[in-house]
Amino acid sequence: MYLHELPNSIEKMEFLVELDLRFSKISFLPDFIGNLKRLKVLKVAYTKIHTIPCSLGGVESLEELDASFCLHLKDEIPWELWSLTHLRILDLDGSPISTVPRKISGFSSLQTLKIASHRLSPLPELPSSLKCLVVVAAQFPILPNLSSLVHLHHLEVRKEQHMTLWIPHKVTSPWKDVLSINQLPLSLSTLKIHSIPQLPYISDLQNLLVLSISKCLMPCLPDLSHLKRLQELQLDDFPELVEIPGLGELESLKFLYIIMCDVIKQLPNLSKLKNLLRLKLIHCVKLRAVEGLKELNFLEYAEIRYCKSLERLPDVPTSTKLETDQAPLEPAEHTMQPAKRLRLSVD
Known part of the structure; x- marks a missing residue:
């Protein structure tokens, strides 16, 4: 039996730390999610949610948001989320989010960012706290200068195979110029490029x-x-x-x-x-x-x-x-x- 919507009783779970809704049938998150002030981990991967509610920006203790492979997710991230200064993991892999707002540089605690989309816009300046960056696209966006990400250990830049055919002589570069290509942080321990x-x-x-x-x-x-x-x-x-x-x-x-x-x-x-x-x-x-x-x-x-x-x-x-x-x-x-x-x- 699949869960189709969150029961109202969850609103009263004021000590709830982790909410795992992966693979459920829910199509929306109610606004009362913002009342779970102690929530640290929210996982909604592989659900049918259409939006991330603005009220989630009030959960200032949130450290991990896994919204990967939410194929119905609308093409935007609410600006209210940028108050989540404790967020360490933001996983949007496989979800149709094409724009990363410029305010992401203010995520001073963000360590892992995974984003994949058919039409990914150029990425803005990223927070220097990043340790893991995964960018997947049908056509590569322009990556920012990564040399300032002195804590970055894992970098993965690849074209998603099921999004488009690989036509060798029509491949675009994710870097603006040759100088940008060679400005990778020396801290890297894993490099995967495709x-x-x-x-x-x-x-x-x-x-x-x-x-x-x-x-x-x-x-x-x-x-x-x-x-x-x-x-x-x-x-x-x-x-x-x-x-x-x-x-x-x-x-x-x-x-x-x-x-x-x-x-x-x-x-x-x-x-x-x-x-x-x-x-x-x-x-x-x-x-x-x-x-x-x-x-x-x-x-x-x-x-x-x-x-x-x-x-x-x-x-x-x-x-x-x-x-x-x-x-x-x-x-x-x-x-x-x-x-x-x-x-x-x-x-």
């Missing part, structure tokens, strides 16, 4: 632990050898990538996934990746060889599929589970060649 025409300069991101790049047209990545702390690298759908500079020097790397890199023929020797736990090489149709895996004693799992140009399967430690669609080469059989000269002797 469907952008030009990569930011990442060699200075010494704190980076996770790097994921997909649907990119660049033929070569920046030198990765300076990312000494990098533990996870995922490269997916690089139709023109021919080289991954510095890959063989990433000694802290634990997870390496290279998928649908159609023209790359050779990887650097991977023998220095002593901490590597999992390796996936999928749909790299021109890849000829993978060297150095035999020395990786911590390698638990390796998956190699649809790499039809691979000359032979790589040698791996005996403890490594190897999954592949390629049959190992069979040793050549000893066959007798047609004789050109024959000499028989009888004792």
Whole structure:
């Protein structure tokens, strides 16, 4: 049985701290929600609500608002919400909010902002307290200068796949100019970028632990050898990538996934990746060889599929589970060649 509306009795729950309405059938939040003065967490994800009531601005103790995937939500955020100075998490992922009001910079406690929309307007200046920023759009908005977000650890900028087709030569950039691209905060530990025409300069991101790049047209990545702390690298759908500079020097790397890199023929020797736990090489149709895996004693799992140009399967430690669609080469059989000269002797 699904809940279709909030009972009036909730108004009297003056000590209520968390209200979780996710996946319910409610289509509106009553104004008395503003009377829940001790409420800290409100979750209305995957509901049919049309608006966020102005009265919610009176709940000054609110720390988390999850309105993700509310597909009927109107295209606005009430200005009254900007009095929520204790708000730490604002999740609008998958909801049709196309405009982030300029007053969001006044959210002095905001740490996580997730927003996704078909037509996302340029983002205003963001609060310096942000630690996690996720921006998803059918067409990228212009991002503000992010260099002032000195606490930002997680940055994800991607085009939502189900919103629009990926047409490589019509991809727009989320950055205003080249200078803006290279002004990422040095505090980043996770960087995930999807469907952008030009990569930011990442060699200075010494704190980076996770790097994921997909649907990119660049033929070569920046030198990765300076990312000494990098533990996870995922490269997916690089139709023109021919080289991954510095890959063989990433000694802290634990997870390496290279998928649908159609023209790359050779990887650097991977023998220095002593901490590597999992390796996936999928749909790299021109890849000829993978060297150095035999020395990786911590390698638990390796998956190699649809790499039809691979000359032979790589040698791996005996403890490594190897999954592949390629049959190992069979040793050549000893066959007798047609004789050109024959000499028989009888004792």
